[in-house]
Amino acid sequence: MLSFSRSTRVFLATQPTDMRKGFDGLFALVENVIREDPFAGHLFVFRNQRRDRLKVLWWDRDGLAIFYKRLERGSYQFPTDVPNGSVDGRQRAARCEIRADELALLLEGIELTSVKRRPRYERPKSRDQSAPVSSLS
Numbered sequence: 001m002l003s004f005s006r007s008t009r010v011f012l013a014t015q016p017t018d019m020r021k022g023f024d025g026l027f028a029l030v031e032n033v034i035r036e037d038p039f040a041g042h043l044f045v046f047r048n049q050r051r052d053r054l055k056v057l058w059w060d061r062d063g064l065a066i067f068y069k070r071l072e073r074g075s076y077q078f079p080t081d082v083p084n085g086s087v088d089g090r091q092r093a094a095r096c097e098i099r100a101d102e103l104a105l106l107l108e109g110i111e112l113t114s115v116k117r118r119p120r121y122e123r124p125k126s127r128d129q130s131a132p133v134s135s136l137s
Contacts, residue, residue, distance in 0.1 A: 004043065006101070051076045
């Protein structure tokens with residue numbers, strides 16, 4: 001089981017990824033598509049077209065690590081998965097940010113859109129930081 005602190009940032013790639021990609025290929029996707037620093041210690045989550053395989057790339061103090069999971073039955077449902085590939089006629093973003101606890105739910109097969117989160121205090125973001133895009137409000 002993977003466990004991460006609440007402060008760990010988790011980025012989902014919204015488009016399917018070729019699961020043959022290894023460290024260097026996923027590293028390039030983080031830099032060029034997700035547009036984040038792969039060395040920051042964040043988690044970067046990629047899924048395949050059928051949504052039955054998932055890879056997580058992260059920097060673990062002294063090297064890159066990959067977590068790879070293949071489902072024997074069922075599929076992963078990312079909060080950004082929509083049938084026609086667009087939201088309200090607009091092209092969707094290349095990434096989406098969720099919380100570490102939401103990643104745990106996603107890995108357990110729980111649809112994030114079906115979860116209702118109770119209101120809690122969140123420290124206001126500074127102007128130079130963008131607010132995370134989350135499926136749970």
